[in-house]
Amino acid sequence: NAGVMQNPRHLVRRRGQEARLRCSPMKGHSHVYWYRQLPEEGLKFMVYLQKENIIDESGMPKERFSAEFPKEGPSILRIQQVVRGDSAAYFCASSPRDSPTYNEQFFGPGTRLTVL
Amino acid sequence: AQSVTQLGSHVSVSEGALVLLRCNYSSSVPPYLFWYVQYPNQGLQLLLKYTTGATLVKGINGFEAEFKKSETSFHLTKPSAHMSDAAEYFCAVSSFSGGYNKLIFGAGTRLAVHP
Numbered sequence A: 001n002a003g004v005m006q007n008p009r010h011l012v013r014r015r016g017q018e019a020r021l022r023c024s025p026m027k028g029h030s031h032v033y034w035y036r037q038l039p040e041e042g043l044k045f046m047v048y049l050q051k052e053n054i055i056d057e058s059g060m061p062k063e064r065f066s067a068e069f070p071k072e073g074p075s076i077l078r079i080q081q082v083v084r085g086d087s088a089a090y091f092c093a094s095s096p097r098d099s100p101t102y103n104e105q106f107f108g109p110g111t112r113l114t115v116l
Numbered sequence B: 001a002q003s004v005t006q007l008g009s010h011v012s013v014s015e016g017a018l019v020l021l022r023c024n025y026s027s028s029v030p031p032y033l034f035w036y037v038q039y040p041n042q043g044l045q046l047l048l049k050y051t052t053g054a055t056l057v058k059g060i061n062g063f064e065a066e067f068k069k070s071e072t073s074f075h076l077t078k079p080s081a082h083m084s085d086a087a088e089y090f091c092a093v094s095s096f097s098g099g100y101n102k103l104i105f106g107a108g109t110r111l112a113v114h115p
Helices: none
Strands: A005-007 A010-013 A019-024 A029-037 A043-050 A053-056 A065-068 A075-079 A088-096 A111-115 B003-007 B010-014 B019-026 B032-038 B044-050 B056-058 B064-068 B073-078 B087-094 B109-114
Touching: A005 A088, A010 A019, A019 A088, A019 A111, A029 A075, A043 A065, A043 A075, A075 A088, B003 B087, B010 B019, B019 B032, B019 B087, B019 B109, B032 B064, B032 B073, B044 B056, B044 B064, B044 B073, B073 B087
Parallel strands: A010 A111, B010 B109
Antiparallel strands: A005 A019, A019 A075, A029 A043, A029 A088, A043 A053, A065 A075, A088 A111, B003 B019, B019 B073, B032 B044, B032 B087, B056 B064, B064 B073, B087 B109
16 A cells, blocks of 8 residues: 655745646545645644545645545645745655544655745 | 654653653643654654553553553653654644644654664
8 A cells, every 4th residue: 555645755946937836645534634844843734635525624825735535646836936934845744634643644755845 | 733842852862761851731632642753854753642541551562551540741752762763753732622633742852862
């Protein structure tokens, strides 16, 4: 059973460009979480999605950031008009639909975004 | 609101020595507590978790942690450090509210192991 997959692993963008980060959850998992890790900091929750629904986006910046998890295909985190402050590692985690209450999350290897 | 404080951003131990990484949490509801390890340029791997029941939790690679409600702590220990334990360790807290589980992470502790 393959783990959580993220691509690309490394992404370089110039200021003003768009960044698209992809996350394929583990097989059978229908819950996806996105976290951001700024340099020398811990992970910060961004958004929680189920198939075709955004459940909690309380950690998402109000502008330029959006996320989706379509019925088919991976979850996408999209950052428009990137700025240098967006440089960070972005991690995706997934959990199964019918999980126990402790709801363990399985993390992908992350996408490291560098904005020049 | 929930929060996590990890005391010591950097910890250095000798190979074979005791490892102690400190974590204190704040939660208004019974917490679920986790320790994750992150090796350079990799994702997070779950070391161990506390949900309910036994307060001493054993995890992978010889690590264990004890949930102490009175001290709001969940410190991570390992009796004897190996060179391969050098990594960054994150403590996290969550509550299963609203039907899902949002993790709140501490800032992390970087563990160095020297010969």
